[in-house]
Amino acid sequence: MYILPVIILYLYVYLGFVVGTTNITTTQFLTDPESLTSNDSTFRIGFFSPFESTSRYVGIWYNIDPQSSTLEVIWVANRDNPLNDSSGMLKISENGDLQVIDGKNTTFWSSNTTATGTVVAQLLDTGNLVLISNPSGLMIWQSFEHPTDSWLPSVKFTVNQETKENPMLRSWKSDSDPSSGSFRFGIVPRTLPEFFTLKGDKPYWRSGPWNGYLYIGIPNMNSEVSTGFNIIDDHEGSLYVAYSVLNRSILERYMMNYDGLVLQKDWDFAAKRWVVKWQSIGSECDVYGNCGAFGICNPTGSPICNCLTGFRPRKVDEWRQGNWSSGCARTAELHCDSTEKKEDVFLRLEHMKVPDYSEWISANDHGDCGNKCLGDCSCLAYAYYSGIGCMIWNRTLIDIQQFSGDGTDLFIRLAHSALSEQSSKWRVIVGVLVITSSAVFVALMYFICRRMKQRRGLKSTAKEKPNIWHDNMKIAAGGRNGEFGDLPLFNLEKLLTATNDFSEGNKLGQGGFGPVYKGELEDGQQIAVKRLSKASGQGIEEFMNEVVVISKLQHKNLVKLLGCCVDGEEKLLVYEYMPNKSLDSFLFDSRHKEQLDWEKRLNIIKGICRGLLYLHRDSRLRIIHRDLKASNILLDEGLDPKISDFGMARIFDPKQDQARTLRIASTYGYMSPEYAMEGRFSEKSDVYSLGVLLLEIVSGKKNHFLYDETLNLLAYAWKLWNENEMLLFIDQKISDPSCQEEILRCIQLGLLCVQELPHDRPNVSTLLYLLDNNAMVVPDPKQPGFTQTKPCSEDGQECSVNDLTVTAVSSR
Template sequence: MELVRSTNLSALLVLLSCFCLQFGSAIDTITAAKFINDSETIISNGGDFKLGFFSPPNSTDRYVGIWYAEISVFTVVWVANRNNPLKNSSGVLTISEDGNLVVLDGQKKILWSSNLTNSVVNLSAQLLDSGNLVLQGNTTGTFLWESFQHPSNTFIEKMKISTDVRTGKKVQLTSWTSPSDPSIGNFSAGIDARNLPELFIWNGSRPYWRSGPWNGLVFIGLQNMYSVFHDGFSLVDDKEGTIYLSFSSSNDSFPYTYVLNEQGNLLEAYSNNSGEDWEVTWSSYKTECDVYGKCGAYGSCNSHNSPICSCLRGFEPKNTEEWNRGNWTSGCVRRTPLQCERVNNGSDGGKKDGFLKLTMMKVPDLADWSSAREENCRNQCLENCSCIAYAFDAGTGCMPWTRSLIDLQKFSSGGVDLYVRVAYSELDTKEKVKVIITVSVIIVLIFTGICTYLLWRWMAKQNGRRKTKMLLYKFSGEEKLGDNVNQVKLQELLLFNLQELASATNNFHQSNKLGQGGFGPVYRGKLSNGQEIAVKRLSRDSGQGQEEFMNEVVVISKLQHRNLVRLHGCCVEGEEKMLVYEYMPNKSLDAFLFDPVKSKLLDWRRRFNIIEGICPGLLYLHRDSRLKIIPRDLKTSNILLDEELNPKISDFGLARIFGGNGDQANTTRVVGTYGYMSPEYAMKGRFSEKSDVFSFRVLLLEIVSGRRNSSFFDDEQDMSLPGFAWKMWNADNIVALTDPIICEPSFEMEILRCINVGLLCVQDFANDRPTVPIVISMLKSEIIDLPLPKQPAFTEREIAPDASSSQNNQSKCSVNNVTVTMVQGR
């Protein structure tokens, strides 16, 4: 009896093994013998996409489609039988005898087919991890048909939207009729290459929206489109007649899609919250001005005006009655004929035409292209009587227009300068009078004017230097800086005047405010030469004064290092004291590291690059600069990131300078941020290079764990991040300490080494801590065998559990009012 049971069990296992070999290894493939019914699905090899039968919301009709497999919100990206739904669950997706991929109903009627014209046998259909369903031969492996060449309403990564200039064939998106009906709707989106390549949305056969020409990085008709933000877009001319648009995201954990909805709006969305939802980040339709040709020919649309449409200067409404009723489609006509038109009519030509400059514009449709350089583009258009406008973009080149200017829009920022040809009489007469008067005055007073200006500039600069030096000399006797202050040559520091900085920041307007700290507000500005700056303005009611101000001027006025924020200059006028820095667009490190969404952009390679960037900055301050400098307030909010996420150390209001061979000092005024202070500094006021090494350890552990040091203050078990790290180190449970975002086996040893170095940097005694050069050698694995760390300092609670609420609050904040934690980039 037992022998029979054993034999039966063995036979069953053999059958199951054969079944798995036959079907389990090809779950992403369909053949004539392995079709799928309504209740079955196939899944791509990597598990990203599924293919099967589905019903849209509020519908019982059945369709064959492809959708995301790992995103909770059911999101269909492609539909086969869009116009021929199944009315029951009897459908089958299979390979027909003629080699086509087909959808059959219960009576074997073909509802949809791949429509291959050449009969091929032994074909199979495979769902790739890109979401592309391909029909291929078993021997050649070439794609005979693919769903990417027949898209629905969704544009996903690695898909190509294209147009063939020779044949007119287009691969384009088509909208659904409604959310419950995927049949082909009224709108389509694709590439139009009649002149310069542009992305268009059509309502039927009529243009509904357009992107403006492609300049190699962006579409210049999209306001504030940046190639870094719209990651991975590429428009390619294959030189064989086909132009195609594609995109690929640099972060695979955030799938991006572009969906053409039923209203003709193209929406950009990405999956967040671990695939639980889609977040819309951009849409083609924001205002009425985005509708193609809203204001007709020679009409400009501005969504901030009322009414939104207006004729260009030198033009008037073609139909005044309709225009006044708000129907602007008839557009505008020229008020005064151009010179060449008057000459052709046999009348006196008069003065030559000129160009009206329109700034921050979406360029009109139907642009031509010329190889002329920027300096020749204007003359080329002026010499051509048919040319009615021109624009120049560095990526696109010279763009002249010989047809009516249609689909003009005024942007609040971005765009390009458009020059519209108008008759001489239409140019600004006030401007002409002003030019005549100015030329006359310059001829008579040019020498006096230049001398007066130069004298005023010299006096203002000398006055500013005198005030600054008076403050410096007054401050130079303070205990904080010592005798080495006078080594700094402030004469070489650029001094700004108050009017210049007020103009750069739009009179310190609230919209330009980047953040607020103990020192005062910080504003974003733009100098007359186009350089972006961050202006740190000492608040009159601030707890700080000239001491911290001059300290920061003295410390970094002569520092030049790629990992230190650069000080461009300062301003001292009356009660005003301001510092002018380089502008850092990506905020501070803590704005990325502790943000649940942005932290995902910091993979381990970027985090390690940030760690490696902070170390050279510290090494320069401690060893390589002319004066040895101890920042004393090294923390994540004082590490700023540039456009490429390179770190720069900032905020030297609390820094101390050593001269000669000095390497440590004492102070009676302990300033800084709790949780980042070394024991000898917090308790005895003694600081040195090792004080910064202690602060660096918190930076390093915060970068590895993705958690703030202050997040442990209310924890009943773990009193600080170093204490928690020490506990996990002893428990051999480094995974609990490491940020899940960077937990990858390939980086495990590198992360372990960083944690080891971090714990070595927080030893109780300064002599036990490594110097910055040794830390760099440890991180670069130049020192292979690292010493084992001892129990770090401050593993006991820094604030007793029964302390007052005010004391608890202080434990989490900077104990001075100098440090500035930015809310936006600076």
């Protein structure tokens, strides 16, 4: 009496797959261009051609947006053997083999299965293509066991170390070629299993060990990618890896990008598009072993690679050039098994991605783990993590990364002398700092007292008022030392001759500093002379600031300061001459903007980024520009950009993240919210200005340009982004379909830069990396700051604010 219900349940589970949907059988074929859908219409199987390709493939893709011209393909049958015409057919042979054939009956792909009786192929609601033997109901083959580049919920990968069975995702060769690419993604079965991306047979990225809940080498995994993951070790040589989604209405998958990225993509039903929720590589530090053996990578550092304490670069010259692949070597050998009395010590590093090749050993707690490592002469480091226990490393330490949070504490084994040497260095540094600070304090007090004495003397006399700054500069001009260092000093008479007495015919333009004139020296060299205007809101402080800052900088994307001149009331800066003036003279002029095609605009964007990256990270000084705008980007004869006007720039300490000022000096429309409202500035305030500039370059409109009388350029871009109408934002002069995707990517990057909160904005190195690597996925932006504005005057002219004072600043 119990047999009938069992049979009914059995038929429901297995034969229920084929009810209500057209199937593929030995007599019912799928012929190009036909397709079939899953029972709930989520997935579709059929013939397709990738973008810009005429080859035909059988694949499975999402069917949620049938109107879309782009297919989100999750599986390809004949990926390495495409059909060259539309005569293809998907059928089941008489012996139960699922095949892709052409009109000549040539087989291009098969499931390599045999079965007796009736065999049916069906696409399930999970996206799994299955072969079912009727009437037994046995599943004899499924596409989930033969993945291409995608991993869907409910897919379980089985890794068998004895049979070497290890299904891995395999990237497409390109976005138009689904054949097997260079990258693979899957579990590497070690003592502590980890996910790896392999390029060929070499590691390209890794997740860090699994602790039963998350992969400890992925920062912020709690909120991004951990939900639903599970790894089961049967302790008999097999691992079972799967992930699921709690809400089945969520459409989600992981995919192996053709450029080596692993992406988590979710379908946004409201916006009707796929959204990247996570990607494996967000910076250079995520690339496996970027800093070599015993090197540590910090994406916010400058440079990003450094040797661990107690180690030094193996090849110093290569490290100075930014090639860190040679790694580092110990400065002092370990004392284990030596006759020296002092035993080795451990250096604690916090928030770390642990190195590769971890091994698990049994230990009661953290202390026990450390003692066992210390007692093993081959142990180079250890870590103790909840859910894993004691991890040790007995070989080269590689692929170590410094996280801003998360990660774990890593303890590096050092010789006692190495740690003592480090402590001695710090004592010396502290001593030098104390002495230097004392000397600076004494000198400062002397200067203040002398200044006050001079002022009292000036007040007591009725003579012509002198200017102490002028006096100091005259001294510098006479002795060629002091304020100007080695910067050449020009004679005023020579500059008057060169500029024809600052004639209107030689005038190149007018800035906040004052007018700029073209000149030609006696030797024929052309120059640009910036003359401080008496009516300028800027003064001697900005003049000296520009002299001090730019005279110490050299980069092809920074304008070169040739010298200066101080003579009485005249204060002049002499620059290299830029024949094409500034970017705004091209970008916002309908007569000239067509000279800036997309290739030139992209080159300008990248050049500005490289110049700004030099200021922020790579120069001898760490500079925050504070006045980045189109008029401060000069163009040479090849339309290559050079950042200019450093009067507002500030020098930052390498360890300083931000500063505050009561005197806000910049241009309205380019100022970040935190700078305009609170006087806080940092690298990220420059990034905000860069984002505004990037959006101006793409749109050909100034930020103060108003749409619907209420929306400025940023607000308009944000509105179009949410409405999925970004094509309307592009300047008609560059609206070429061939570069449309690249332009849209730049708009997205611009919106990332102008996000309201500084920590949401990318740094310049990340921005440049995303510009140079189109395969890298760009995150979705959040709402920009200052998305509404109104004209400062009735005619809507731009407001330029060069000296705004914050009268109430709250302390932190």
